[in-house]
Amino acid sequence: MQTKKMFSRIPDVISWGIILILLVLTVYPVFYALLGSLKTNAELTLGGSILPKVPQWSNYKKAFIDANFFRYAINSVVISFFTMLISVITSSLTGYVLARHDFFGKKFMISLYGAMMFISIGSVALYPIKLFLQRFGLDNTLLALVLVLTGSQITNVFLVMGFVKGVPKELDEAAKLDGCSIFAIYYRIILPLIRPILGVIALFTFRNTWNDYITTLIMTMSNKSLTTLTVAVVQLKYSVFAAAEWHIMLAGASLAIIPVLILYIFTNKQFISGLTAGAVKG
């Protein structure tokens, strides 16, 4: 009996061993970036211990000042914040109206939104958008960048729509009897009740915007002063000094990673439950 029990333990040990390996592989690149950001370039390229010999805080100073990352960090914060705000506002307005009200062409609108979810021409779409903005002199503006990053919010609109449908209709009707307008019902009754899903949308939008590369890269191609940390860091790969700047690259990468990591430490439960709340694409 004793030995049988021991044998039946073996698959367990192997299974947990695999999980352990997956965990190590998962965190390793992130630790490499964070620890590497405090090493000298020689330590990084010639090899050395896992920990930096002497923490090179000056790497961050170099990234912040010489590579102009302070500016890009502020851009990242501003752009992510406004994109998040506009996403929450526009998707909740439309989601609410679609869930609660009738209007001419509603069915058509819903099926068009649904259809566009499946038609993806990829980043190529940014070209006509850029041309269009150019015609109105709006390209290279913060506003245009934020609106393009906000995008059409199709998944979020459907997410809000589904969530509003779960709110009892009697609440709307009672408010209407009290003289609330359609907008007031949205603002006073619905918004407070759908806060959880709005939180999910805000969180995922913030992450997407902060991490976005291609859209921001293309939209700020001719106006580098608007660019974000993520784009600026990756562009270091193409600098003439790239081979001698691994420490600066990793300092920059860490600057881009750390805020999201901190956010994640506090909100990982919301992130994880939000993912399954409505197939928010990851």
Next chain:
Amino acid sequence: MNRYSKSEKAQIFAMLTPNLILFILLSVYPVLWCFRYIFFQYGGLASGEPIFIGLDNFRRLFTNDPVFFKALKNTFVYAAGKVGLVIPLSFFSAMMLNRKNVKGIGFLRATLFMPTIMSAAVMGLVFYLLFNVYNGEINKILMSLGMKLPVNWLGKDKAMLTVILIGIWGGLGNYMIYFLAGLQGIPQELYESADLDGVNSLQRTWYITLPMLGPVLKMILMLAIVIAFQDITSIMVLTEGGPVNATMTIFLYAYQFFFPISPGSIVTTQFGYGAAVSLVSSLVVGAVTVIYLILSKKLDNLE
């Protein structure tokens, strides 16, 4: 329709407008633009007016573009490699971490999920350094373990493998969470009655978990396939589709007719042809989705 007053109608309209404008401008208009230019030869304002060439772009695409077919093959290899490995691994992780009231289980889940919140581009740069042939940490570790020659991870032969590995790194936690949600939907009583029958854990998985997970598994698989087809950010940063198109995928191929993949690369902008490539790429994804749906329905009927 008539139950709304004029002011109410105005409010409804005003509330729909902001999102509708974004939708039309950012989703509908680009697709229409593409549809228009698939019939033209057009290289941008500098190269003169667009010339109508009918279906020539498609003729070129299907009969005279080996790079497109290479990209198509690569896309399938990438998707098959990534999905084929990430789905079993994430299912396994979900099975292992589907326990309640065990200390630290939440921490393990959160850790495995962490890559999902990372920027594919920034991590692409980090991986670029890690997988570097001579100075990269991975080769240093492998060589200290006794390997003789450094592996050229980003070279012609290994680049696709590297890109797939990184895709798995980025996707594992995501699909694990989907699987966990599915597993938690299976009624506990099923397992309890199986336990009474003296069923072992492998049988439990095969006869209860997998069949009960069926619909969720199908959904996850479809999502994984569609996403894998469209992954371009990390490939763009890591290999730029190279070397010699070894990691070129269809969406990246379409992209490079419009924008430079890296700041140094020269684009010969071909908007008409690029539009045709991107349209066909999007049709490929659509076709794969439809075939997948039909196949999975057929399998259902067999059971």
